[in-house]
Amino acid sequence: MKKLWWLVVVVTLGVFALQFQLWAQEIVLMHDKGGAPDWQTPFTEMAKICAEELGIEFTPTPFPTTDVFMSAVRTALPTGKAPELFTWWSDFRMKPLVDTGLVEDVTALWEKHKDEYDPAFRDAFEFDGKVYGVPTKLAYWVVYYSIPVFKKFGLEEPKTWEEFIKICDVLKANGVVPLGSTVQGRWPTFIYFEDLMIRTNPDVYIDLMVGKAKYTDEPVKKVFALWKEMIEKGYFSDPATDIFADYPRLMAQGKAGMILIGNWYEGQLIQMGLKVGEDVGAFILPSIDPKVGKVIIYEAAPMLLGKNAPGKEKALQIADWWMSPETQYKWCKLMGFVPSNKKTSTDFLSVPMQNVVKQVAQENYRLINRFWEATPTDICEEAVDKFAEFILNPGKMDQILEDLQKVADTYWSSH
């Protein structure tokens, strides 16, 4: 009996030791999209492909919310149990991690693949000449519109800002919500600000993001005045509308016409039973000032490598494989993303998005990073609340612009 007891102890300890060894060798990919949107299923699929093609296994590890994910990553990065790979956000969102030296420099990989990527895209991950992430997502911000609603009122995709405003007027006059907008969820409040800004003065937008222009400057005031006019004319949906759950339904019911958003929104539209290309079309918002030229907001998200991660070498191999045109094709096809690798085919995208990608490439559009990543996080987090206050109280415009500048001044005075 005693021998049997010892045998059980030894076997149990052996199993634990083996498990610990396996944990120690495991390459982990942490991400925050385990629910909606679901990145876990495509990441699992990519892990299988990686094991087959590269002979390296990685384990996608989802977190229930973004806040929990960010805390977990920041806590783990300085330790010896840092994740080998983790999804993140570009530009100023990744700067604190880069500044503390907790993420791996992958400049060599970008040099190897330099003919395959747009330099504007690389800029989003570059600090002091070094690049720190490999691409997981590229999205263009376009206007999705209801094709039946446009047909019903004899409308066509606008080529100029004036045509776009006319569409808003026609929809409004017929009881259809012209544009989706919300203060719910906080972050979507910057959407119209950034898009109006880059279509009137993209250089001031870029300067504003890095503290070289002020929120109280005339070009910014003009944009706010235009935004105010659009709010007061009733072009936007109720500010409490859930643009993810409710707005696609409103579009499907013919009660809403358009929404300006990243092309990942197609997933939301498809979930509501809408067919992109048949029920919903897409166009790039025309410039307000024609002198501005052709501009579009892009959103780039990287996958970063933990510098202190035990399996860093294998993670670098995965990162190299990940950047190749073939892997990008598989990943983007699974996700419905615009491929960031120029050599990757776009044949899996919806027809409207294929046209947008072609238009961006052929007409030499200027790519500008979105507000969420392009300005320091401390400013951004306060600004999205100020934008919400403006959406709900457009009459407080001057006070809000002064408040925004105070936030920016506080940040830039110590950075």
Added chain:
Amino acid sequence: MVGEKLSSYLFILPALAMVVIFLLIPAGYTVVVSFTKWDGLGIPKFIGFGNYFQFVRDHVFLTSLRNTVIWVIFTLAFSVFLGLLVAYFVNRIRLANLFKSLFYIPLTISAVTTGLIWLWMYSPDLGVVNTLLRLLGFPGRSWLSEVPLNTYAMIWAWTWKTVGMNMVIFLIGLQTIPTEPVEACKIDGATEWQTFRYVVFPMLRTITTVVVAMSLINSFNIFDIIYVMTDGGPYRSSETLAVSMFRESFVLFHMGYGAAIAIFLSVVVLFVSWIYVREVTKREVHY
């Protein structure tokens, strides 16, 4: 004797270890962090009481404090009062079990799910609340983006969830009240209100103390339903102290300031609960 004592200590050791590891050490660590400026990545910088002095200059903190007070007052007014009212009437009617179940069901749903259900119900375009209002000829409202309507709308959702719990506790109290004093009141010609006011309610004092103390603590710490329904917005107008603490610590990574809010909140909850229980037990009446 010594062996007996030692074994007693051994029995409480696991629970004690849990309290020390998961409560006392983190609490002490939070106190230390509250005296620093730290983003959770670099080296913390000691700033003394700087984070605590910032409270008076931070309008978001003051809004959160005001909202927390509103939550406490209205949770007591709605959830506790309605719980008592429902328990009193349910205790006297024929279909008591049916009504008990109806009021109890929302309690079995998690706070997050409750938040999601009411989020859909308050939807300005497709929600049932505005649909009903429009059917009755009233205009719809932006329940979650109008300030301060959004806070009251969430308090109502929370009341819907918690009233059943308070009802059950009050029912237990009501069922322990002996029938003789109530019958004596009736024989003496007391009205329904007089019977409740002078006999039933005083005999529920202990139960009421428990319900009010629980509601106080829960409403001071209210977080999940706000996190789901408005995320403290718009423009941080519906944050409570618990939500502000979370946002400062885990969204803005102002770890020191978040820790200071946590300490402030804990001290307030402990102090208010202690004062309340002390005052109530002083006035305890024994029959």
